[in-house]
Amino acid sequence: MTALGFLCPGHLAEDDYPRMEQLLGSDIRLDLVRTETGEDASFGVAPRGTGSAERLGSAERPDSAERLAKGVEGLRLSGAETVVRASTSGGFAHGWDGAQEQVRELARLAGMPASSTSFAFVHAARELGVRRVAVGAPYPADVTALFADFLRAGGLEVTGVHSAGPAAGAEAGTWGEEEVLALARAADTPDAQAVLLPDTALHTAAHVSLLEKTLSKPVLTANQVTVWEALRLADRRVNAPTLGALFTREPLVQA
Structure with missing residues (x-):
């Protein structure tokens, strides 16, 4: 069983994940943890404000860091092998360097490979x-x-x-x-x-x-590449054509 972890701030089409889990096969589990309880910060604010509101450990949102830590701990206890921050704007609003710093901090906190949806788009395009x-x-x-x-x-x-x-x-x-x-x-x-x-x-x-x-x-699409990115971090490839060209690569040969 490969368990993949997702931290979901703000508004998310969460029912996409059970659908994708079913399409990926019985040996892959998708575990979601919500880290924000307020409305989605992606809209109605200036872009840089969006980034600062979602930033890991933001001084402007001290309670966010606590919820993030609890979410990461929950994913560790669930047996997650990788973690992806399932927020596109929460990454790109920081710019490339800021988003990298954010992912590094998440990996340090989680003790496992980490990424975000913004980087997932770039990696998927390269794939x-x-x-x-x-x-x-x-x-x-x-x-x-x-x-x-x-x-x-x-x-x-x-x-x-x-x-x-x-x-x-x-x-x-x-x-x-x-x-x-x-x-x-x-x-x-x-x-x-x-x-x-x-x-x-x-x-x-x-x-x-x-x-x-x-x-x-x-x-x-955002949720599609987020799940693919978690699989990539776990060195798994899954052939699931219903999820598009990104999921039609041949699976890696397991030793």
């Missing part, structure tokens, strides 16, 4: 061999621009950015297949090799196959 990506997000334009900057810092070329705006962000958790597909279509550009949908509030686990079939290219 697929794509360099040119388009971005679609139900974020305000300035927040989406920060994500694009983060991707560029990771060596990717951003061919287009589509922001659905703060009003959409408040509703994204209720979106179904039609709305998610419309977002991906609006973001896509002819020269993009993949389309990225960074919001963890989007329910996408059931829609990745349709998204990729419609756009004729890989589509990377």
Whole structure:
């Protein structure tokens, strides 16, 4: 059994995880711990404020560090082998260096390999061999621009950015297949090799196959790449085509 841990601040499409766990097979367990109880900090605030509100050990949110420590301890007790901070904006709002510092601190605190959703997007794009990506997000334009900057810092070329705006962000958790597909279509550009949908509030686990079939290219979504990143840290690859091109690689040969 491979147990993977996820720390979930703010709003998250958490029911994507049981669906993905079922698709990945009986020897993989996904353990989620919520580390914030307030409303999602990703919307209605300045981007840098978003980062500081979610920052590990933030002096502005002293209770966050305590909840984080409890969450990490819970994952350790559950037998988790890796941990990923399941928040895209909670990473990229710090910039590349700040997000790296955040992950290093999480790894130190957890005593296991760690990462975040922001880095998961970069690593997933590299896994697929794509360099040119388009971005679609139900974020305000300035927040989406920060994500694009983060991707560029990771060596990717951003061919287009589509922001659905703060009003959409408040509703994204209720979106179904039609709305998610419309977002991906609006973001896509002819020269993009993949389309990225960074919001963890989007329910996408059931829609990745349709998204990729419609756009004729890989589509990377927040919860999808978060789980893939945890598997990568555990040196596991799983063939689960329903979750898209990212999960169609051959499994690693176990010794």
